[in-house]
Amino acid sequence: MGELAERVNQLKVFVSTPDNGMTAELQGRDQLSVTFQEGLYRRSDEAGLERKIATLANLLWLAHTREYWRIFRDVTGNYLAGSDHSQNSSVGERQQARDSVEAIGVSANGAIKLRSTGLRQWHVSIRGGTLRDLSERDFTASLGEAAQRLLRAHAVKLAKLSYQDRPSYSNTFRVEGA
Numbered sequence: 001m002g003e004l005a006e007r008v009n010q011l012k013v014f015v016s017t018p019d020n021g022m023t024a025e026l027q028g029r030d031q032l033s034v035t036f037q038e039g040l041y042r043r044s045d046e047a048g049l050e051r052k053i054a055t056l057a058n059l060l061w062l063a064h065t066r067e068y069w070r071i072f073r074d075v076t077g078n079y080l081a082g083s084d085h086s087q088n089s090s091v092g093e094r095q096q097a098r099d100s101v102e103a104i105g106v107s108a109n110g111a112i113k114l115r116s117t118g119l120r121q122w123h124v125s126i127r128g129g130t131l132r133d134l135s136e137r138d139f140t141a142s143l144g145e146a147a148q149r150l151l152r153a154h155a156v157k158l159a160k161l162s163y164q165d166r167p168s169y170s171n172t173f174r175v176e177g178a
Helices: 003-010 046-076 089-099 136-165
Strands: 012-016 022-027 031-036 102-106 112-117 121-126
Touching (some): 003 046, 012 046, 031 046, 046 112, 112 136
Antiparallel strands (some): 022 031
């Protein structure tokens, strides 16, 4: 594994909601842990928590992206990486395609569903009664599971997009006598 991949796998970012009610830590590419301010989980309802988690996800991905590009610049020395490429149409088109990738992650118990577009827009659905039925610990484990599934689905879709961007070599070689 190269230095960049190794450092990205070790990347760790930490954020909290503006009211400090929830905090999240993302390690590597998809290991999420979430904590609640004492008593907040039991005082919450599903709709309010959906909004808080969407805000937290947005803040977390912004912090992750900033840290990723910092690491990328440190490793490669390319200090333009991650900046606005609106002048380059092919780079802009690829970025637009990445920003439109939709991914979904659902916890194994079906209680939490996360949906994201380009990891920039987040929608969170919590099944009615979940906060009553799950302990805080079980809820955060389910949330981490849904997030991991979403991030892995997103990575697969990005890989497919990158593969589609590669030039086709099918007509490049011709075998004589075939």
